[in-house]
Amino acid sequence: MKTFEQIAELEKRYLLGTYNRYPIVLTRGKGVFLYDLEDRRYLDFVAGLGVNALGHAHPRIVKTIREQAGKLIHVSNLYYHEYQGALAEKLCTLAGSSFGGSSMGTSRAFFSNSGTEAIEGSIKLARLAGHRSGGEAKCRLVALRGSYHGRTFGALSLTGQEKHRKGFEPLLEEVTFVAQNDIEGLRAAVNDNTCAIVLEPIFGEGGIHECSVEFLQGCRAAADRHRAALIFDEIQCGLGRTGTMFAFQSFGVTPDMVAIAKPIAAGLPLGAFLAKEEFASAISPGQHGTTFGGGPLACRVALEFLAIMEEEKLLNNVNKVGAYLQQELKVVVAKSAAAKEVRGRGFIQGINLAIPARPIVDEALAEGVLFNSTQDTVLRFLPPYLLEEKHVDKGIRVLKKLLRKKRKAA
Numbered sequence: 269m270k271t272f273e274q275i276a277e278l279e280k281r282y283l284l285g286t287y288n289r290y291p292i293v294l295t296r297g298k299g300v301f302l303y304d305l306e307d308r309r310y311l312d313f314v315a316g317l318g319v320n321a322l323g324h325a326h327p328r329i330v331k332t333i334r335e336q337a338g339k340l341i342h343v344s345n346l347y348y349h350e351y352q353g354a355l356a357e358k359l360c361t362l363a364g365s366s367f368g369g370s371s372m373g374t375s376r377a378f379f380s381n382s383g384t385e386a387i388e389g390s391i392k393l394a395r396l397a398g399h400r401s402g403g404e405a406k407c408r409l410v411a412l413r414g415s416y417h418g419r420t421f422g423a424l425s426l427t428g429q430e431k432h433r434k435g436f437e438p439l440l441e442e443v444t445f446v447a448q449n450d451i452e453g454l455r456a457a458v459n460d461n462t463c464a465i466v467l468e469p470i471f472g473e474g475g476i477h478e479c480s481v482e483f484l485q486g487c488r489a490a491a492d493r494h495r496a497a498l499i500f501d502e503i504q505c506g507l508g509r510t511g512t513m514f515a516f517q518s519f520g521v522t523p524d525m526v527a528i529a530k531p532i533a534a535g536l537p538l539g540a541f542l543a544k545e546e547f548a549s550a551i552s553p554g555q556h557g558t559t560f561g562g563g564p565l566a567c568r569v570a571l572e573f574l575a576i577m578e579e580e581k582l583l584n585n586v587n588k589v590g591a592y593l594q595q596e597l598k599v600v601v602a603k604s605a606a607a608k609e610v611r612g613r614g615f616i617q618g619i620n621l622a623i624p625a626r627p628i629v630d631e632a633l634a635e636g637v638l639f640n641s642t643q644d645t646v647l648r649f650l651p652p653y654l655l656e657e658k659h660v661d662k663g664i665r666v667l668k669k670l671l672r673k674k675r676k677a678a
């Protein structure tokens with residue numbers, strides 16, 4: 269087997285320099301644990317940045333992949349296969365009656381390969397619907413400062429952070445940014461030329477900041493008043509992470525479209541957006557599509573993922589263990605001057621530190637724990653839905669130890 273140095277050197281020579289990786293090579297996983305080249309074990313609070321909701325090597329997922337790979341991995345979207353419609357029906361049903369539900373056929377899905385593509389598709393659909401109801405001028409988008417929606421040009425144009433946009437301009441010009449939870453600013457930004465308001469109910473990469481219910485209600489009202497689409501980007505916070513299947517169900521405000529991705533196919537690339545029929549009906553064959561999106565392997569695995577979520581009652585676990593995680597993080601804040609605030613809910617939480625977070629992540633590796641940092645000072649927790657209280661205890665023990673060490677060194 270190659271050594272760490274050989275693997276890292278090869279990447280350094282041949283890969284585009286886009287990633288600043290941690291110095292470990294992961295070789296396998298089981299449940300909430302990952303293992304490196306030397307078979308050292310790591311407790312996983314990152315879950316592939318929110319992807320591995322069922323942890324690693326879940327037996328039912330492994331079995332489903334094996335079975336389906338032996339039958340049919342890919343077919344073109346020129347043809348039918350048995351899983352895409354079934355998955356769309358399941359997701360639309362889970363989105364619930366406020367979203368249209370599936371039995372009345374009042375909401376529809378489109379499958380992509382990634383989160384950013386789900387966002388692209390949703391704003392393309394919003395443009396079509398906008399043009400249909402308000403002519404060419406109804407093309408403007410409203411998004412939030414501090415948000416993150418992905419790296420393609422459309423998604424990047426909606427991303428309200430200079431550090432991601434810099435160097436790639438010009439981006440879409442028709443985007444107006446408002447501050448999160450600024451209801452007056454939002455009202456002023458939305459008008460009859462707005463085709464969509466796009467937001468994450470909980471900023472993920474942006475540092476775990478929640479939109480207030482009042483703000484989301486204000487967005488809903490503004491979108492209704494001006495016949496714009498309200499689009500929720502639930503790519504990071506959706507599909508169970510907040511303790512409900514869709515994050516909008518946790519906030520009690522229903523969007524017109526919702527973009528999802530990360531955990532949906534248990535690690536296989538799959539994204540989707542769902543749209544209410546009044547927007548979905550704006551698109552015709554040939555106006556959007558993808559080669560890979562919604563293939564039989566990914567869709568069948570996604571159906572299995574959703575079945576496991578239900579049968580293993582994982583939402584209950586997210587709520588229970590998420591509340592415990594929050595309680596324990598709050599104890600850390602109460603006891604350590606280096607920790608300032610806990611934000612988020614369920615299995616999308618962050619602790620804002622008074623010191624840089626990356627060194628904590630680096631040092632946690634030696635303690636056998638994978639943490640993640642974002643926005644310089646935030647430790648972000650996106651664990652697998654299988655996490656138990658004893659795992660939280662281990663993570664908190666390590667966090668406390670590292671914060672104590674930093675205080676002594678200061």
Ligand SMILES: Cc1ncc(COP(=O)(O)O)c(C=O)c1O
Pocket residue numbers: 317382383384385387416417418419468472473501502503504505529530
């Ligand atoms: C809220 C949000 N939107 C969009 C994306 C982009 O998704 P992807 O990386 O799958 O393209 C991400 C990825 O982290 C995200 O967190």
